[in-house]
Every structure is written in structure tokens, then in C-alpha cells.
Amino acid sequence: MREALDGKPDEPIRVGVLGARGRMGAEVCRAVDGTDDLDLVAAVDEGDELSAVADAGARVVVDFTTPDAVMDNLRWCVDQGIHAVVGTTGFTGQRLDQVRDWLSDRPGVGVVIAPNFGIGAVLMMQFAARAARFFESVEIIEQHHPRKLDAPSGTATYTARAIARARAEAGLGPAPDATKDEVPGARGAEIDGVRVHAVRAAGLVAHQEVLFGTTGETLTIRHDSYDRVSFMPGVLLAVRSVVRRPGLTVGLDALLDDG
Numbered sequence: 001m002r003e004a005l006d007g008k009p010d011e012p013i014r015v016g017v018l019g020a021r022g023r024m025g026a027e028v029c030r031a032v033d034g035t036d037d038l039d040l041v042a043a044v045d046e047g048d049e050l051s052a053v054a055d056a057g058a059r060v061v062v063d064f065t066t067p068d069a070v071m072d073n074l075r076w077c078v079d080q081g082i083h084a085v086v087g088t089t090g091f092t093g094q095r096l097d098q099v100r101d102w103l104s105d106r107p108g109v110g111v112v113i114a115p116n117f118g119i120g121a122v123l124m125m126q127f128a129a130r131a132a133r134f135f136e137s138v139e140i141i142e143q144h145h146p147r148k149l150d151a152p153s154g155t156a157t158y159t160a161r162a163i164a165r166a167r168a169e170a171g172l173g174p175a176p177d178a179t180k181d182e183v184p185g186a187r188g189a190e191i192d193g194v195r196v197h198a199v200r201a202a203g204l205v206a207h208q209e210v211l212f213g214t215t216g217e218t219l220t221i222r223h224d225s226y227d228r229v230s231f232m233p234g235v236l237l238a239v240r241s242v243v244r245r246p247g248l249t250v251g252l253d254a255l256l257d258d259g
């Protein structure tokens, strides 16, 4: 137990994990167990009762489930007044607005939703947004393990939107491209005007390249997660931060800037 500034010991934060038997959920359980300021009090997976989390007195829930399950879980957490850290993907603008709406009735509750908890991945996205205005061409290539359910990845979608915003602010038009798709999909998907290519292969974990081009030069910004432990410092930072961060926080950027 750590000591607060007033000399009294801080109570550990009681944490419940949803998706606890999954690849990420299991890693989060291990990471929380390995700290002395967080207590793992509930580990819930499909088929278990969510009420176990409230019964155990969890103050923060960490959700790594599926895009189909996450909204119901989040609604339940907000209704219960439990803070939430969400790594599950599938968050459209509409979904984020829905969460903001729920939170408006629960002013003390915090929710952090991040498409990628890897510190290197957060920096990769920031660097890409910074580079965006200097290059006429940009394409994103995301690469993941073949058991991933969604494409493109949440990280690629988030990156594409940030790049598109930066390009629009700089007054850049569409990237030059005279190619006609001979086979539908050959040029990838398009998110806010940015081409995104999703690769799935055994042996991969989570990887992304952002390729920029302009006259006579290219710039490649790349991040690789080789192991899911890479996400844990970001998840633990979010768990510790969310209790003093009411409302919705999207992405880890603000949390890293806090300290």
C-alpha cells in the first residue's frame, strides 16, 4: 500500500476485468496482480454475470472484449458509477457520442477509450499526425495476427482520422492516384480519404506502418508490438488516471501529457 501526501496509506484501486480469459484480458489480470497499488477483485468473461464486478466492489473496470459486447458493458459500468478503461475496438463517432450522453447523467464517472495502449504506438500516431501536412501522399498498412476479428484496426482508423484532420487544416486535397481498381479492394479501404491496408498473418501481433510520400522522398513511420505485455504500461496508467478524470477521454495522449 502506498502512502498519500497526508501520510495515510492510499487504498489500492479495486479493478475488475471484462474479457478476462481472452488474450488481452488475461495479460491485464497478470499486470494488475503484479502491482501493489491495484487489486484484481473480479475477472469476468462471456457467460459470467456482470454483477460479480459490482459485488466485488470494483472501482475501475478494464474491458477487452469484442466490438459487439463492449457497448452493453460500458453502459452497465456507467450506470453503476464504475470508471472504465476500454481497449476494445469498434468505436465510431456515433458510439463515442453515445458514451458522452450516458456520462452526462453521471458527472463523477470517468471512461478512457484507447485504440492502442502501446506507448510507442501512441507516439507513432502523434508523429504521423505531425508529418501529415508535409506530404502529398499517405497510406497506412496495418498488420495483425489472424485471430483478430475486425479490420481495419482501431489504431489504423484513429491514425487515418488524425492524418485527415491535419491534411484538411493544411489545405491539402486528395492524395494523387490515377490507378483504376482492376480488382475491388486492391487499393485498400478508405477512411476520411486515407487509404488503409489490413494484413493478417500468423506470427504477427500488432504492427503499423504509415507511409508518406512527396517529390523525391518518402517517410515511413513504423511501430511493432511483438508481445501483448507492450500494452500493459498504458493500461495501468489509464487505470490509475481514470479515477481522477471524469467524462470521456479518447486516446492516451492526454494521460501521457499529464505526467
Ligand SMILES: NC(=O)c1ccc[n+]([C@@H]2O[C@H](COP(=O)([O-])OP(=O)(O)OC[C@H]3O[C@@H](n4cnc5c(N)ncnc54)[C@H](O)[C@@H]3O)[C@@H](O)[C@H]2O)c1
Pocket (backbone or CB within 6 Å): 018, 019, 020, 021, 022, 023, 024, 025, 044, 045, 046, 047, 064, 065, 066, 067, 069, 086, 087, 088, 089, 090, 114, 115, 116, 117, 118, 231
Ligand atoms: N487498445 C489496445 O491497445 C488493444 C490491444 C489489443 C487488442 N485490442 C482489442 O481488444 C479486444 C480484445 O482483443 P483480444 O485479442 O484480447 O480478443 P480475445 O478474443 O482473445 O478476447 C476477448 C474475450 O472477451 C470475451 N467476451 C466476449 N463477450 C464478452 C462479454 N459480453 N463479457 C465478458 N467477456 C466477453 C471472450 O470470451 C474472450 O475471452 C479487440 O477488440 C482488440 O482489437 C486492443
Ligand SMILES: O=C(O)C1=N[C@H](C(=O)O)CCC1
Pocket (backbone or CB within 6 Å): 089, 115, 116, 144, 148, 149, 152, 153, 154, 155, 156, 205, 206
Ligand atoms: O490484437 C488486436 O486485436 C489489436 N487491436 C488493436 C487495434 O485494432 O488497433 C490494437 C492492437 C492490437
